[in-house]
Amino acid sequence: MNTKRHPRMTATATAAEFLMASRQCEIRNLEYFLQMGRLVQSVGNLVHGLQRERGATNLYLGSGCQRFARERTAMVKENDQLAATFRQALADIQEDLTTHPVSSPLLGHIASALHSLDQLPGLRQRVNDQEASVSEATEWFCDSIHQLITVVFEAAETVAEPSIAGLLVAMVHVMNGKEYCGQERAAGSAGFSSGHFDNALSRRMMHLVEAQERCFEVFVGFASEESLSLWQALRAHPRELEIERMRQMAVSVGPYKSLDKDMADRWFNLMTERMDDLKKIEDSVESAFHHRCVERYTEARHSLAHQETLLASLEQRHASTAPVLVVCDNGVEAGAADAWAGECVGQQSGRSIFDLVQEQTRRLRQMSEELQSAKEALEDRRTQEKAVLLLMEHRNISNDEAHRLLRKLAMDQGKRLPEVARALVSMAGVLS
Template sequence: MAATCMIHQLQRERGTANVYLGSKGTAYKAHLPLQFKHTSDAEEALRARLKSKFLSSDSMHTQVRLLTSITLASQCLDQLPTLRKQIQKQDVTPLKSTDAYCRLIGKIINLIFEAADVSNDASITKTLVALFNFIQGKELAGQERALGAIGFSQQQKDQNILSKMQELERAQHDIFERFLEFAAADEQSVWKTLKQSELTSDINKLRTMFKALSETNSYTPELGEVWYEVATKRIDGLQNIENMLTSRLMEQVQVRIEEAKGEISNHNVLMEKIAEDNTVDSSFNMLFDHQFSGLHGIEMGVLEQQEREVRTGHKSFYDLICEQANHINHMTNELENVKRALHEQKVIGRAKILLMQSSKIGEQQAHQLLQKTAMSQNQTLIEVANNIVAKVANI
């Protein structure tokens, strides 16, 4: 999937740039242009994919919100060369560089979110929601890697970085829990293995070390490189799960395409059979089909038996209609359940942004405030979020 590949390369570029900037240009000097090249290759593939899939004359049905997301992401990508020049000249601070990369990655992640909203297949939408949440969690892990690279490399105490890293650690836990709600058993198993691995243990040790060093102000540039390498290995492990999700998504799409082809073929055969059937019993009337409710309390036993004995061309055609209606209703119910979860994430995200803007707090603090309010008012998180969004809409 071109979008996930682009996000992964941008995350690598962000971390590489932070080690380079944090060390005043002494570390990763040779790595930087090579990573720029990897990201540019991924960008080229993403742009080509977006153009062929959503921006061609055959894709005019694409929803406006998705097209807007594509436009914003493309405009941000256009500014990437300028950011790279600033990084190479060390004309930008590590934190400002991180902020810029986070903003760009966020725009591309939003493409996946909007794509999930466009999907009309329940199983595909469920996988997209799992993928979206996982990519968000992986991005938070990337931000933690970026801030840790800054903190370890700059050789000076920065309490703000420590606090932000701790917020990111908590936020990762919450969002990966949401991913697990929609993930398949195989993905859940690999996630469990990663959490129990030596790699995760090493990350936790470095987190503890960063906290201890912040009290003694004993950072060295070498620790920045160690942190980046270990954090990168962890993110590569996350990338394996992300690849599993994207592979499953592609398989589901292909299966659905083949199923649709089979359904069309079967329906064509049935329609031809119905058209050739000369034994139509015109006495059959859909208004007397007792599988649907009619007069309340009427005895259906005899009528249903008579109904089952009627097997005409019209009845076959009607069976086809009923079968399709039942299938559509079933798929609609499944899709609505997944879409509801997707909509709730949007509303909660919107409420957090409003709290961040009004109270001048961070995202994790906004999330904790939502949770605290929900508990105190005996409401669900989505109910509190809906109330916040509604209040702002009425102002």
């Protein structure tokens, strides 16, 4: 076998530097999400506060400003503090947010959420002056809550660590499910307080129940063990049977049969208890998210320190070893790892660095594969929202009607909802 010497290469040092840079980049991302955890927590608390204020405002306006005045005043004060906490969390992470390479959609939704919150004092004043209707107030609260939840959704889109991304997916869907629960509380309160449910209100109730179930189905797939236990306890609570019984009344009695109006208070209280339990589940997911970020950050720091120590040891041990690259007669390099040998690092060091690079590559590939399911769940949600908007625009129908139509198309075609939504969005793209 003929051999020949190649000039000394500098690839080893470059490989080591980029290997360290990869770990350091991972650590910076984890630091970013440790800070993001505070923002996510502040969003969840503010959303819950706004949901409570929405319920109190509806009852206040619906009673001619005779009921829930004191409770609403207390909620306003509490929510002002929660909004201040949210703004402070944004200020603390603003520099990282504005320099993160994939934060543009997230920043846009944060801007929308802040703009919506800026309108809150004016709405409250109009409520105090009895100039705002129940529907107007409800629409504002729903829109603002949607903007805030979307902030968490977009945050999840920027995660590269699968276990962290999965927990944010769980968080987004339990928050969305709780919001649909709040809207169902409002719809049911309107029907029971009036003594009947017309067809439109009954259909809305069915839509909101189905929307909750879809959200919670995704949540279960990504939730932490503790939050799953809380979810199972919620489902087993005797309250759920009473809620289901009242739901059946709402969708089956019809507009021509009267209901006991006193049931409105019972319905409101039951659904409020349910939302409070959902908030406990949400808090559990947020806690798991924080602990996982800390855990992964600690692991990454230890791994970086270990690699730095190993590389320093290898360089010191083999600094005097002259690297030789052996090439076979057939032109194939003998030992691919020898290609990593370079200046001040011997062949054994080169092989060790090559092993580290291979290990890092395998780990990143595995993370990417695990991350795919979380990304698919987020993309399914985004695509369904696009499909609903398209149906609303082209059919001139409401949001609820668009959701019902999308579900009907899925059932008629025997396909999953995301598949039908993707087909609609793709078709719209071709036709536009």
